[in-house]
Amino acid sequence: MTPDAAPTPTEQAARPAADAPRRVPRPARAGGNGQWLVDGTTPLNHNEEFKAADGGLNVRERIEQVYSKGGFSSIDPDDLNGRFRWWGLYTQRRPGIDGGRTAQLSAQELSDEFFMLRVRIDGGALTTEQLRVVAEVSTLYGRDSADITDRQNVQLHWVRVEDVPEIWRRLEAVGLQTTEACGDTPRVVLGSPVAGIARDEVLDPTPVIEEIVERFIGDPELANLPRKFKTAVTGHPSQDVVHEINDISLLGVVHPELGPGYDVWVGGGLSTSAHLAQRLGAFVAPEDAAEVWYGVVRIFRDYGYRRLRNKARLKYLVADWGAERFRRVLEEEYLGRALPDGPPPPAPSGRGDHVGVHEQKDGRLYVGLAPTVGRVSGTLLRALADAAEAAGSRRVRLTPHQKVVVLDVDPQRVQDLLARAEELGLTATPSPFRRNTIACTGLEYCKLAIVETKATSARAVDELERRLAGVEIDTPITLHVNGCPNSCARIQTADIGLKGQLVQDEHGEQVPGFQVHLGGGLASADRAEPGLGRTVRGLKVTADGLPDYVERVVRRYLDTREPRETFAAWAHRSDEEALR
Incomplete structure (x- = not known):
């Protein structure tokens, strides 16, 4: 896992011999942002203090040797509320605490003695054997819970610390891990769900994803970043990894002289302050992609803002520096060479969720299936593995749109697969709302949430399917539902984005509901340029009134749009009354 590139001064200082004493940080510069290479490495808040005292990766031994034997009450608070995240573990919300108390209670008061466990699935790639093991862990240790996330992970709930070592043993026996699934680390690498099999892909990103994971995930030198670091890599022309909202994205392009490679984007992110990523204008050959990724993540580590947690994402550094300076620092300080200029990616070729039946380059089929807002179960996942194998497949992929794709399907057995999937609540021909609605974890499990999301969204989908059954909706209208302001469900980039509050x-009573964002979206075949949604002053809907509002605004759009006008364009040009 040792990179070939020369270490920066920060790395040289941070790489003592095994028997050397811990280095003493130099004093922080007064008034600085906590940038290691500018202000020094003295911790400036409690998160930085506990990371400096003991790295997050080190907690695994204590989980295995101490906490799994002593139980929940034996866990040190800094481990429980901090370092456990480096191994994919968060305490889940204690049942019965309503959303109005989220901001009033401490993390300890909000926390149950059970954990959410995030299984890291880079590129969304699973064998059916791995899928079966995830299902087994869910049914044995997670009360049959499972959610497919919009980061291509699977999240399980109700996990006890006593069971974590055995869960790790089962997952790692089939090549899965929870390492750095959370925490101030390089999180899961998003990848094209149809990598290596799509007829129209520019290049297969699988080798780049595998190199990044093998060389750098679990590397202590990259395990203390200012905040989380999100990566996306695709070679598919649909641009199917939401590249505009990741810290770094590598998009497949064809250079007129150098051939296929990657276009580099940096500094995307949403949460309470949304930033779309910026192009560096640099072309990266496939064999250099992991090195460039390594340079970008080290810039974040060395120059990222650490003083304030709410300013500690790469997007703020990129916004302050600009793409030109960022590229110059990358080339001069981290790569030691200039990158060639490259072409921008063309407009996306089509829908990036891969729902439906499609032909692979080898003549077999891949089948994209839609659950409802990502909610599945261990029982369902095991049955899906059985159905996939019966159709000749040994591989599935999760998508950044809370969908699942079965690869390598025998054309003679595809109808059997589709029928079995429908029985499981998965469909390759979803209604527009089932296809285009995603939801975060919500109040059911998340300590940050204010409102419930999964069941609310599922009920809304069912109701909208019934109410609009005879209405032709000939353009995608995305509906993203989030339980708090942090935008795990990407509300600013949805046609209709709902922020829980x-x-x-x-009757004047406080009830669960949502602030409405309208007209957001990422680049797609229907939209040339990405953009963030607008808010309308005072426009809020109750959770119970969600189907009424969506039906009303969709009908109004269909009745008053211009020819070929998208929902986003209509929402941005319409007056506020039309949007209420």
Whole structure:
């Protein structure tokens, strides 16, 4: 896992011999942002203090040797609320605490003695054997819970610390891990769900993803970043990895002289302050892609802002520096060479969720299936593995849109697969709302949430399918539902984005509801340029009134749009009354 590139001064200082004493940080510069190479490495808040005292990766031994034997009450608070995340573990929300108390209670008061466990699935790639093991862990240790996330992971719930070592043993026996699935680390690498099999891909990103994971995930030198670091790599012309909202994205392009490679984007992210990524204008050959990724993540580590947690994402550094300076620092300080200029990617070729039946380059089929807002179960995942194998497949992929794709399907057995999937609640021919609605974890399990999301969204999908069954919706209208302001469900980049909060109903009572964002979206075949949604002053809906509002605004759009006008374009040009 030792990189070939020369270490920076920070790395040289941070790489003592095994028996050397811990280095003493130099004093921080007064008034600085906590940038290691500018202000020094003295911790400036408690998160930085506990990371400096003991790295997050080191907690695994204590989980295995101490906490799994002593139980929940034996866990040190800094491990429980901090370092456990380096191994994919968060305490889940204690049942019965309503959303109005989220901001009033401490993390300890909000936390149950059970954990969410995030299984890291880089590129969304699973064998059916791995899928079966995830299902087994869910049913044995997670009360049959499972969610497919929009980061291509699977999240399980109700996990006890006593069971974590055995869960790790089962996952790692089939090549899965939870290493750095959370925490201030390089999180899961998003990848094209159809990598290596799509007829129209520019290049296969699988070798780049595998190199990044093998060389750098679990490397202590990259395990203390200012905040999380999100990566996306695709070679598919649909640009199917939401590249505009990742810290770094590598998009497949064809250079007129150098051939296929990657276009580099940096500094995307949403949460409470949304930033779309910026192109560096640099072309990266496939064999250099992991090195460039390594340079970008080290820039974040060395120059990222650490003083304030809410300013500690790479997007703020990129916004302050600009793409030109960022590229110059990358080339001069981290790569030691200039990168060639490269072409921008063309407009996306089509829908990037891969739902439906499609032909692979080898003549077999891949089948994209839609659950409802990512909610599945261990029982369902095991049955899906059985159905995939019965159709000749040994591989599935999860998508950044909370969907699942079965690869390598025998054309003679595809109808059997589709029928079995429908029985499981998965469909290759979803309604527009089942296909285009995603939801975060919500109040059911998340300590940050204010409102419930999964069941609310599922009910809305069912109701909208019924109400709009005879209405032709000939353009995608995305509906993203989030339980708090942090935008795990990407509300600013949805046609209709809903941010959870308490609102007043018609009787003046506080009830669960949402602030509405309208007209956001990422680049797609229907939209040339990405953009963030707008808010309308005072426009909020109750959770119970969600289907009424969506039906109303969709019908109004269909009735008053211009020819070929997208929902986003209509929402941005319409007056506020039309959007209420």
